[in-house]
Amino acid sequence: MAPANGPGELNSEELSAILNNVRERVRARHPTALANTGIPLPDLMPLFHARDAAESKVAAIGTVNPRPGGLLNRLIQAVKRGIARLLDWHVREQIEFNRQVMGCIEAILQALTENNRVLAEIDPQQARDMRAHWAEWRQDWERRLALNEAQFQRSLAELHGAFQHRASVIEANFRDVTKAQHLDFSAALEHGSKEIQKRLWEDLKKVRTEFEQLIHTELRLIRQRVVDGNVQRPPIEKSLANVSSPGVPFDYARFSEQFRGGEESIRERQRFYLPYFSRCRRVLDLGCGRGEFLELLRDTGVVGQGIDLNPECIATCIGKGLDVQAADLFTYLQDLPERSLDGVFSAQVVEHLPPERVPEMVRLVASRLEAGGLLAIETPNPQCLAIFASHFYLDPTHTRPLPHPLLAFYMTEYGFGNIEVHPLAPAIDTLPGLSSLPEDFRQHFFGGLDYAILGRKLI
Numbered sequence: 001m002a003p004a005n006g007p008g009e010l011n012s013e014e015l016s017a018i019l020n021n022v023r024e025r026v027r028a029r030h031p032t033a034l035a036n037t038g039i040p041l042p043d044l045m046p047l048f049h050a051r052d053a054a055e056s057k058v059a060a061i062g063t064v065n066p067r068p069g070g071l072l073n074r075l076i077q078a079v080k081r082g083i084a085r086l087l088d089w090h091v092r093e094q095i096e097f098n099r100q101v102m103g104c105i106e107a108i109l110q111a112l113t114e115n116n117r118v119l120a121e122i123d124p125q126q127a128r129d130m131r132a133h134w135a136e137w138r139q140d141w142e143r144r145l146a147l148n149e150a151q152f153q154r155s156l157a158e159l160h161g162a163f164q165h166r167a168s169v170i171e172a173n174f175r176d177v178t179k180a181q182h183l184d185f186s187a188a189l190e191h192g193s194k195e196i197q198k199r200l201w202e203d204l205k206k207v208r209t210e211f212e213q214l215i216h217t218e219l220r221l222i223r224q225r226v227v228d229g230n231v232q233r234p235p236i237e238k239s240l241a242n243v244s245s246p247g248v249p250f251d252y253a254r255f256s257e258q259f260r261g262g263e264e265s266i267r268e269r270q271r272f273y274l275p276y277f278s279r280c281r282r283v284l285d286l287g288c289g290r291g292e293f294l295e296l297l298r299d300t301g302v303v304g305q306g307i308d309l310n311p312e313c314i315a316t317c318i319g320k321g322l323d324v325q326a327a328d329l330f331t332y333l334q335d336l337p338e339r340s341l342d343g344v345f346s347a348q349v350v351e352h353l354p355p356e357r358v359p360e361m362v363r364l365v366a367s368r369l370e371a372g373g374l375l376a377i378e379t380p381n382p383q384c385l386a387i388f389a390s391h392f393y394l395d396p397t398h399t400r401p402l403p404h405p406l407l408a409f410y411m412t413e414y415g416f417g418n419i420e421v422h423p424l425a426p427a428i429d430t431l432p433g434l435s436s437l438p439e440d441f442r443q444h445f446f447g448g449l450d451y452a453i454l455g456r457k458l459i
Contacts, residue, residue: 047109058098093163212417212458266292273376283343286329291317293345307332333364341368347378355400359410366414369457381451384427407453416455423448
């Protein structure tokens, strides 16, 4: 006797009845043979199973495969989901294509199922007649089936071609956009690099100036302590000689015109200094001569004054409307208020002074310049051997050439920093025969006939 079941439980007979009922419903929906004939119909269940498996694969597109739990798993899953979202635009057309294909398959299965159902409901006599005539319409059926398959394949190929074309267009657009963004990023990066480099150089110049100011301050304190300790320097013998008053028994203006050059050529040479003096408010030209540099300053809107002892030069400058006066440079500088200038220019002057008075001139200039003021000195370059052969001793008022390390030392001693030295007037321009010398030898011993040394007052 079968054991009694509890309330709400089904016994085996009831379960069997339910399963048989389900089977009958499935057979009714998907018949497998003609009624009362036993003629088998095409079994569509494998197709349904394949359809279900394909739909599950389509539904799984874009999902992330499960992994064992843990922090690493969550991180990997997050990365996968991010990648899936990034690729969504690329696979969207493929997903749509897959869904259309599955819809087509679903329609075919429904048609085949309906066909089996209709065939199963056919009268047995009709079924026998159909079986008898099967050989007749089978060939037409297969032909139509082949035609439908060909049309399906053609449609499938057209869909696939359209998808590939769309994908290639999207990929090309993506590459163009990526390339444009890359170029924009490269340009922005290059611009930013130049800005950073520019700021870095400005910061380095500022640090250098502050460092030189600190050194100058410390040196001044040391000198003050030496003076307080009654350690006196030997006095510098004063000289009455002055560059701008050569005191020679010939026309010095004509001499300068012949051996130094005309006014236009001097102006062209001295344009080199204009960028350095462009922000100055009051510039003094020591030994202004014919006023070439004062004219350049006036043309750029910078106020310039000049002094000279040569009467002909003074008359020439006044005739040009320049602000000049006859004065000894030492006396004139001593009479000026301290820190009353922001620029001093002196071209072809210091080589006329007694050597012991050059540091005195630099000291006086430093005391009359404000902080940041510019001193520019131009003089023959003794490192160029050509000046001794054909230039320096042409002028009988020259006393001694000054090497640029000596002038740099004087300027540093009296508070100048940011010292720059620039060779001027290449010797090869006036002595073409130097071109036969080796390049490195010529540059070292026969470089610029003159040089310019520039420095700024630190404090």
